[in-house]
Amino acid sequence: MMLDLAGGFGEKGRTSVVVRSGNNRILLDVGIKVGATGAEYYPALDGSIADIDALFVSHAHEDHVGALSWLLSRGYAGRIFMTAETRAEAPATLAGYADPGDLKRFPFPEDRIEIFEPGEMLKSGNLTVRTGRSGHVVGGVWFAVDDGKSRVVYSADVVPDSNVFVMDAIPECDLLVLDASYGADPVPGAARAEAISGWVARHSNGCLLPTPLSGRSLELIAALPGPFAIHAGMRASLEAQIAATSALLPGVSEMLRLRLRSAADWTDVDPLPSLPLLADDGMGEAGPSSRLLPRADRAGFPVLLTGHLPSGSPGDLLHKAGRADWVRMPTHPTLSGNVDIWEKAGRPETLGHSCASELLDDLKAHIPSLRPQCRTGQTITVPQGKNI
Structure with missing residues (x-):
């Protein structure tokens, strides 16, 4: 072979x-x-x-x-x-x-x-x-x-x-x-999730968390310490992911379902929310976050990036300029x-x-x-x- x-x-x-x-x-x-x-x-x-x-x-x-x-x-x-x-x-x-x-x-x-x-x-x-x-x-x-x-x-x-x-x-x-x-990298996922939760708690009056539509979004929802908003276009996909119980650890599906049910829907025509906001994708290359990252930057709205940032991507440029924070969500x-x-x-x-x-x-x-x-x-x- x-x-x-x-x-x-x-x-x-x-x-x-x-x-x-x-x-x-x-x-x-x-x-x-x-x-x-x-x-x-x-x-x-x-x-x-x-x-x-x-x-x-x-x-x-x-x-x-x-x-x-x-x-x-x-x-x-x-x-x-x-x-x-x-x-x-x-x-x-x-x-x-x-x-x-x-x-x-x-x-x-x-x-x-x-x-x-x-x-x-x-x-x-x-x-x-x-x-x-x-x-x-x-x-x-x-x-x-x-x-x-x-x-x-x-x-x-x-x-x-x-x-x-x-x-x-x-x-x-x-x-x-x-x-x-x-x-x-020796830092376990639980420690990174705790760091993200602490960052969001310090910016609970409004911040942007760009994230892939699948995978990391559910990890972030599980880690968020309080109320949050999602881009409305994500809801159907997130609901479908949460309903796939065979892919999730025991008890996680119900916890995520309740958390998502309480999340506020946000659309592009709305003002930036006074809540943590999840929007896809994670690098600012496509999807709602490609529009939201520059908008957040202009408004001084806090941004937390949590994944891979290819060189030259919108998220990478914002982070290198000191206008976005980064904590890896493994x-x-x-x-x-x-x-x-x-x-x-x-x-x-x-x-x-x-x-x-x-x-x-x-x-x-x-x-x-x-x-x-x-x-x-x-x-x-x-x-x-x-x-x-």
Whole structure:
């Protein structure tokens, strides 16, 4: 079995991996890289697109599905697998991040999507693809791919210690492609959530919290210390996420449902509220927050950013100018979570995705089998047989 690293290695964004075994080829995720231009915005797939048999999408965030219209525009005709939640959310992601020309000619292919449930076993040629809940978003999954000789696990984005979502245990494998987004950050999610709660409590008379529509929004709602508002366009999606009880920890769905029911709806024509306000997306690149960030800046309205800020993004520029604060809300593994995943997977050879090279070097001190030198564009051979 071979892996072509098509995006997300030595970099954050355009996460994409091709798995090859014999004549079978599948693609795991097809993301874009926010802040990049030209070819670097898309996965490094070159002329191989027509040979891919199936695409498996882990979830609907832009760095995992944002290049779908681009892929279709370049002749992809294979199968497309995703969960129902990912299918529901992906069109909005493409509207925000796909090239408008590609999206017009190749809109979201609703009729081609093959739906699966997290936990299902899927097949493509001689490859068996096991899935499990990721703990990152409702409907988000990891993939374990077997060809009868070896097994590779691609974690996509996972959260082992989420306060909201369930993550299924990753199986033993011969090669682990790990979510290394935070490098060796040792600060646990509970401590970050407490810091965010304290910041919001100090700005409870009005502040803006840009957030992705799925995933982190529920983590923030759970962490907020008092009354809050949401952009009205988020409500239907948040209600659907909260209703997906199998993706949530016991008791969390009812708590979130009650919190959301009491939240005020806010629209673009309203004055800035005297409450903490959640609005998507998290970087200010798309959605309501692309309009709200400059408005908040002009008004001196406090802003708290809680996730990845690509260089040059509106959120990044505001933060660098000292006009927005930043506290990470972990929606990826911190150090203890990644070490635990690696140990339970059998301490296999490991690659880290979605992480700058210098942070991978830090992580290697804790995961000795990590290969921090691997980069987008390289091909990797999967070791055979130890854990199959």
